Amino acid sequence: MLLLHCPWCGPRDEPEFVCGGQSHMVRPEPWHAVDEATWGHYLFTRDNPKGVHLERWHHAHGCRQWFNVARHTVTHEILAIYRMDEPVPNAVAGARA
Amino acid sequence: MKRYNAWNLLWQGLTGHRGWEPAWRSPAPKPRYDVIIIGGGGHGLACAYYLAKVHGITNVAVLERGWLGGGNTGRNTTIVRSNYYYPQSAALYDFSLRLFEGLSKELNYNVMFSQRGVMNVLHTRHDMEAGQRWVGAMNLNGIDAFMLTTEQVKQRIPLLNTAKDARYPVLGGFVQPRGGTARHDAVAWGYARAASALGVDVLQNCEVTGFKRSTEGRVIGVETNLGTIGADKVGMAVAGHSTVIAKLAGFRLPVSSYALQAFVSEPLKPVMDTVMTSFATGMYFSQSDKGGLVIGGGLDHYLSYAQRGNTPLLRHVIGAVADQLPSLGRVHLLRHWAGIVDVVHDSSPILGETPMPGLYINCGWGTGGFKGIPVGGWMLAHHIATGRAHDIAAPFALSRFSSGALIDEAAASGIAH
The missing domain is CATH 3.50.50.60 (FAD/NAD(P)-binding domain)
Incomplete structure (x- = not known):
């Protein structure tokens, strides 16, 4: 069971949340110059590290806000939780490198 | 390679099983x-x-x-x-x-392939329509599958609660008879x-x-x-x-890599001779030859390389077993683990x-x-x-x-x- 600290509601149990997958995705632009391989990757290929993953979570059965989580995919340790409009914390960026 | 057959088993039995070789x-x-x-x-x-x-x-x-x-x-x-x-x-x-x-x-x-049938249990009118659509598609593809009535489902899975007022009433099902376990x-x-x-x-x-x-x-x-x-x-x-x-x-x-959990119960006398999947809860189970109930469910829906499951999903799956097959509600689990599955879109x-x-x-x-x-x-x-x-x-x-x-x-x- 994960214990997630919602930035608005505080610590809550995992069943209140839904994981929305990879954070910080950027749509390839401009649309008329995007080839099929690039578009296919944008649609279907996601980061899948054995290590620290940056992902979005939704407090579906709470405040219904989205936020970012940096979580280790082997230990499930949560390294950082930050708001949607915040950049990746430096400590987490270092751990991913 | 020393072949496995009745004669070699008999001979090894008579000579103290000292002549076997490593399998590979x-x-x-x-x-x-x-x-x-x-x-x-x-x-x-x-x-x-x-x-x-x-x-x-x-x-x-x-x-x-x-x-x-x-x-x-x-x-x-x-x-x-x-x-x-x-x-x-x-x-x-x-x-x-x-x-x-x-x-x-x-x-x-001996891979113990047992074609005991794989049965999907349907709980709503929409499940029934979806089931009929899938059975039709399977038949067009040349796959053996057909619909079952509530009585036919109950006949194969006597443990299943098919009462009209059940939390998940059983309106019918479909089965692939050639499916099974190994x-x-x-x-x-x-x-x-x-x-x-x-x-x-x-x-x-x-x-x-x-x-x-x-x-x-x-x-x-x-x-x-x-x-x-x-x-x-x-x-x-x-x-x-x-x-x-x-x-x-x-x-x-x-x-994307996710953990998929499975569970095994303590060994029981034979209570289940097919494989059951419930459309409503995603729970499925069969009984191994050792007697343990082998139970599975859905994914833990976040990336994981940890070969262990998480408790919210365990609770969901085991709750479904206890609700849909009430007589199994007091059976103990022996083991619980997860595999890391490679999910594509x-x-x-x-x-x-x-x-x-x-x-x-x-x-x-x-x-x-x-x-x-x-x-x-x-x-x-x-x-x-x-x-x-x-x-x-x-x-x-x-x-x-x-x-x-x-x-x-x-x-x-x-x-x-």
Whole structure:
């Protein structure tokens, strides 16, 4: 069971949340110059590290806000939780490198 | 290879069982092989066996980081079926089911394939309509499947609560009679033993840490903890670790790794002689020959490489068992674990070439890889040996994620993931 600290509601149990997958995705632009391989990757290929993953979570059965989580995919340790409009914390960026 | 048969068993019994040999050889790696297979699970071992048996390529090594069948091959719920929706999938999975039907004899190893039927239980009018649609599609694909009434479901699963006021009333079901279960470890061990007898080197505790490539970028070998091993061609069948290996080769895959849990109860007297899946709860279970109930459910829906499950999903699945089969409510669980499954967007496997020339892939089976072991091995071997995809495997190429020709079995697998 994960214990997630919602930035608005505080610590809550995992069943209140839904994981929305990879954070910080950027749509390839401009649309008329995007080839099929690039578009296919944008649609279907996601980061899948054995290590620290940056992902979005939704407090579906709470405040219904989205936020970012940096979580280790082997230990499930949560390294950082930050708001949607915040950049990746430096400590987490270092751990991913 | 000392054959397993009644005469040898009798003779060994009379002589104190001192004459058995190890099931497979454990040689030191050669400096070079014609083909290296990364991953000593069912798919990798099956590929090595069919390379040797069907294509006569015996200078082959299977590299396994841990022990044989210690990943998803030993962590699944052992169900074999081919009740898929699309013709491409039906052709693929039924090829596998037909290989399973002859596998014990083929490998001289009892894989305990038991065609006890795989039953889907339907709980609402919409489930019934969906069931009829799927059965119709399966019949058009030449797969044996038919609808069942509530009484017929109850006849096969007397434990099931089919009362009208049940939380999940049973309106009917459908069944694939040729589906069933097999012993998962035996599939891995049987392929390993048969491949080893044909000259394949099975190397355990051998982890791939990198690729050697020619100046043109073609793979010419792998780096391992046992040193560099050369190869003309390399196949990879590493399931949940596919993106990790792909990263070593310098490309990305549309694969996400999730934990899929399974549970086994204490042994019981026979109470269940088929496989049941509930559309409403995603819970499915069967009873092993040892008597344990083998229970599964949905995914933990966030990326994970931890081979253990999480409690919210355990609670959901076990709650479904207790609710739908009330007499099992007091049965104890003995074990609980997870396998790391390689989920792709359309829930269909990825078979064939990769962006690295000479490296071939078999992955993306997601939550249903065990049933695909014979066909996955067969198709990977065919592609490596002949240089082109088998007709059945061709639609499952990696290129479908840029062409858009997906084979979207996401909903049709009958399980809620």
